[in-house]
Amino acid sequence: MNPLENRLIAPAVAAVLILLSSSLHSRTWTSADGVKTFEGELQSYDAASGKVSVILPNHKRITFKQEKLSADDIAWLEKNGNRPAGKATEVKELPDELPDPDGKEADMSKPVQVYILLGQSNMLGAGKPSKLQGVAAEKYPYLVDDADEWTVRRDVRNVFVMCSGNSPAKDHKNEWMTISGNIGPEIGIGHHVGHVTDAPVLILKSCIGNRSLGWDLLPPGSKPYEHGGKTQPGYRGTPDEPDGDTGGDMSKGWYAGCQYDGDVAAAKKALENLDDYYPGAKDYEVAGFFWWQGDKDMRNAAHFEKYEENLIQLIKSLRKDFDAPGARFVTASLGQTQKGSKGGDGKILDAMEAVAKSNDPELEDKVAFVYTHPLSKGGSSSGHYGGNPETYMNVGEAMGKAMVELLQQDR
Numbered sequence: 001m002n003p004l005e006n007r008l009i010a011p012a013v014a015a016v017l018i019l020l021s022s023s024l025h026s027r028t029w030t031s032a033d034g035v036k037t038f039e040g041e042l043q044s045y046d047a048a049s050g051k052v053s054v055i056l057p058n059h060k061r062i063t064f065k066q067e068k069l070s071a072d073d074i075a076w077l078e079k080n081g082n083r084p085a086g087k088a089t090e091v092k093e094l095p096d097e098l099p100d101p102d103g104k105e106a107d108m109s110k111p112v113q114v115y116i117l118l119g120q121s122n123m124l125g126a127g128k129p130s131k132l133q134g135v136a137a138e139k140y141p142y143l144v145d146d147a148d149e150w151t152v153r154r155d156v157r158n159v160f161v162m163c164s165g166n167s168p169a170k171d172h173k174n175e176w177m178t179i180s181g182n183i184g185p186e187i188g189i190g191h192h193v194g195h196v197t198d199a200p201v202l203i204l205k206s207c208i209g210n211r212s213l214g215w216d217l218l219p220p221g222s223k224p225y226e227h228g229g230k231t232q233p234g235y236r237g238t239p240d241e242p243d244g245d246t247g248g249d250m251s252k253g254w255y256a257g258c259q260y261d262g263d264v265a266a267a268k269k270a271l272e273n274l275d276d277y278y279p280g281a282k283d284y285e286v287a288g289f290f291w292w293q294g295d296k297d298m299r300n301a302a303h304f305e306k307y308e309e310n311l312i313q314l315i316k317s318l319r320k321d322f323d324a325p326g327a328r329f330v331t332a333s334l335g336q337t338q339k340g341s342k343g344g345d346g347k348i349l350d351a352m353e354a355v356a357k358s359n360d361p362e363l364e365d366k367v368a369f370v371y372t373h374p375l376s377k378g379g380s381s382s383g384h385y386g387g388n389p390e391t392y393m394n395v396g397e398a399m400g401k402a403m404v405e406l407l408q409q410d411r
Contacts, residue, residue, distance in 0.1 A: 125184020188396025214303025
């Protein structure tokens, strides 16, 4: 019974098969001619292109143009479709204080809600767990149980993959959410989005340190530009050939965007092998992105002056690459940077805040900004905050809460 996908996509055929039983929270869709119906859960909708993605009862995802649907369905999409993936899952309220995880597994009949974490060494994480043990019970009580052991969330997976450039990635973590080894913001993020989500959650971190948004992480669609009398390369260009396109080939060396290519490819590979990273999972949807970065860009005027434009392009490129046009996006400033700073770090903070306040329909109410200076326990991004785990916990909690607020706007 899988001619459905072809029938929806083939321009000469308007009818679709009727699919009955569904283990997903779904709705009934009607073909443009009103003859046939099918069941499926909306995964994403891009109003600009008219592209619709639906998850069928057999967990297969199909993508097609909205004109294949009835006028009533199109009207429903225009009203309700511009939402983060995963709206069909319940988003609960956050309590003032998170309880210990209950140890229960997630409802595996629902698609895994994926949150992709990107950036450089800030996101990488250098928090020392040994420095957390003495304060966790008081400041982060959900991290420790009654026996003073680290708690384990069995409804949230913590996965960390890393590559250099677009070389093959290596797995660094693939476990249930708990404290093991150095920590980054993923712990606070995972506990907060996991607590409010009635579906499996996968925290998927794909990043490496010492990378710039204006160069290594330059997203697709970025064009060459002039700065200080010198042409800066566009996506997949090089200093020698700013207008060129390496096609992702690193045989001639580093190119603009090679780390973007690598981080995206590493995350996609994990999702293509979903069961290896979330046992028992059959389908997923990318619900959001987290971005903590800027240390390298702040040292290069050609990069920090272009940061706002590059950040907007990054958001749009990630949504496109992961087929998640409604996915929410949370950014965080460098911990040492105070509002009002006139340096490159301040320019980056201002850029992040401006994007979060944008009235662009693709960004408005879909991007959040976290000001981390009040949350930092000292040190700087270049010194990894002295390895103080409280900085990483505080920032992770704030980023997680910001994502929850974005998701709750669509309830």
